[in-house]
Amino acid sequence: MSLQFLVDGLLTGSMIGLGAIGVTLTYSILRFSNFAHGDFMAWGAYATLVVVGAIGAMFGKVAPIGALSFGWPLIIAVIIGCALTGLMALLLDFVLFSRLREKGQAIIVVMASFGASMALRSLLEFIFTSRPTYFSRAIQIAMPVGFGIRVTPDQIALLVLTVLLVSATHLLMTRTHIGRSMQAVSQNPALARVVGIDVARVVRATWLLGGALACVAGVMVGILVQIRPLMGFDMLLPMFAAAILGGIGSVPGAVLGGLIIGLAEAAAVQFIGAEWRAAVSFVILMAVLFVRPIGLFGRRER
Amino acid sequence: MSEPVLEVRDLVAGYEPGVPIVRGASIRVDRGEIVVVLGPNGAGKSSFIKAIAGLVPVSAGRVMLDGRDITAVPAHKMVGMGLAFVPQTENIFPLMSVEDNLKTAGGILKPREAAERIARMYETFPDLKAFRRVSAGNLSGGQRQMLAVARALIVDPKLLVLDEPSAGLSPKFVSMVFSMLSDIRKSGVTILLVEQNAKAALAIGDRAYVLVEGKDAHEGVASRLWDDPVVAELYLGQRPHAPRGGDA
Numbered sequence: 030m031s032l033q034f035l036v037d038g039l040l041t042g043s044m045i046g047l048g049a050i051g052v053t054l055t056y057s058i059l060r061f062s063n064f065a066h067g068d069f070m071a072w073g074a075y076a077t078l079v080v081v082g083a084i085g086a087m088f089g090k091v092a093p094i095g096a097l098s099f100g101w102p103l104i105i106a107v108i109i110g111c112a113l114t115g116l117m118a119l120l121l122d123f124v125l126f127s128r129l130r131e132k133g134q135a136i137i138v139v140m141a142s143f144g145a146s147m148a149l150r151s152l153l154e155f156i157f158t159s160r161p162t163y164f165s166r167a168i169q170i171a172m173p174v175g176f177g178i179r180v181t182p183d184q185i186a187l188l189v190l191t192v193l194l195v196s197a198t199h200l201l202m203t204r205t206h207i208g209r210s211m212q213a214v215s216q217n218p219a220l221a222r223v224v225g226i227d228v229a230r231v232v233r234a235t236w237l238l239g240g241a242l243a244c245v246a247g248v249m250v251g252i253l254v255q256i257r258p259l260m261g262f263d264m265l266l267p268m269f270a271a272a273i274l275g276g277i278g279s280v281p282g283a284v285l286g287g288l289i290i291g292l293a294e295a296a297a298v299q300f301i302g303a304e305w306r307a308a309v310s311f312v313i314l315m316a317v318l319f320v321r322p323i324g325l326f327g328r329r330e331r
Numbered sequence: 332m333s334e335p336v337l338e339v340r341d342l343v344a345g346y347e348p349g350v351p352i353v354r355g356a357s358i359r360v361d362r363g364e365i366v367v368v369l370g371p372n373g374a375g376k377s378s379f380i381k382a383i384a385g386l387v388p389v390s391a392g393r394v395m396l397d398g399r400d401i402t403a404v405p406a407h408k409m410v411g412m413g414l415a416f417v418p419q420t421e422n423i424f425p426l427m428s429v430e431d432n433l434k435t436a437g438g439i440l441k442p443r444e445a446a447e448r449i450a451r452m453y454e455t456f457p458d459l460k461a462f463r464r465v466s467a468g469n470l471s472g473g474q475r476q477m478l479a480v481a482r483a484l485i486v487d488p489k490l491l492v493l494d495e496p497s498a499g500l501s502p503k504f505v506s507m508v509f510s511m512l513s514d515i516r517k518s519g520v521t522i523l524l525v526e527q528n529a530k531a532a533l534a535i536g537d538r539a540y541v542l543v544e545g546k547d548a549h550e551g552v553a554s555r556l557w558d559d560p561v562v563a564e565l566y567l568g569q570r571p572h573a574p575r576g577g578d579a
Binding site for chain 2 (some may be wrong): 203206209210212213217219220221222223224225226227228
């Protein structure tokens, strides 16, 4: 038996988890399921791709870092891509969600996000076509690390990046004023205002953070698999399953949920058959809703 | 004559435009006072105090805090203006630790300043210090009220406004909360509160207003208001307690 599925599962789980952080924060702070979140991932990946191309046009070919498949232009591009994706989320909130939110019916906002999702996806297909593209076409040699497991340098780097980002997000949420303000708004928006928290500012921070993490997740998919307009939408169900499994509003929960779903998907491919992969998130989602609707780290309020 | 901290003139306010709940109420709170707003159910007491705190839209009238017009100031900026509000229920963040609850109020302060104020609150409220790492949702009713008041005091407000601090508390905690408010006033904080529990509130208050149908109908010295026949009548014709003499 090969344990390779563990590495595959952890990687898929990292991408799902990073995306699920945005899903869980939007759900708990803005109180709606943002179906366009998957498309933020795709937009992040394409935005990064464009910036990499622009850097390439300005500075010519740049050698990759060590054994990795990419060089510094991609790192700069991801940072710019995160900012762009965050700004796009803000813009979408400004023109669409904020106006509907004021009317106070969550279901309308959810439907609007479904429309936004389709629009964002179609726009990508219109600009970039639906043909898959790649950050790099170089083939990486996977190194054996024992127990029949092989990993590429890119995979190691991205797992480390995930750990760093998740830790940073957790610290932001628990140790900084804006993080505590986000928690406060998710628990009681009226009281948050009384306490002196500017809810509009918290909403902006939520979109920026969720958008930026979605961009990183999208770029990870782009590096390890490929970039295509549907890449994010395809991860929507696993991301929601992860957010609900972890407990809505919990950042560590979303990440743990993502890892569990990633590992379960990889295990399903290994032991049952690849055609069952997509069913895994659905089964887990249903099981959580039946057995423990508040999720692993979810806590009942009051 | 002492100087007013809060002056509310002819305030009209309500959630829906054209449907005022507060219909021209005026009050005044002087520095260092405890002022109580009483009134029968549905008199608009809670809406009145929320309108002062920026939580209910004001359509006419003025709210002056320390000589500054704060009428149209959004709720989240009131703390910065020096007005701290303690809502009636759900006035803590239940899933956050006691300490994080206190920290949420420190947004307008420098981090060091906030830490000093929190340390001072722990001296005033040793119970909170003992539970600092505990989720606030696990506190008792009285401790929750204590936490909500401590959080309001973190910013050193010019005026502390409380909406029915005794609501939902057992009698033991009610007296605890009122003696706490009395102590807070002794430390120099001016307090405005709305109360259903008239007897307990008048016992610690300096002056009181009776609100009827969204207007201030009567004003008086707190200690004498309890026996005031006008007040009894305003409370839907019921005497708050039987007259001692038995001459009725």
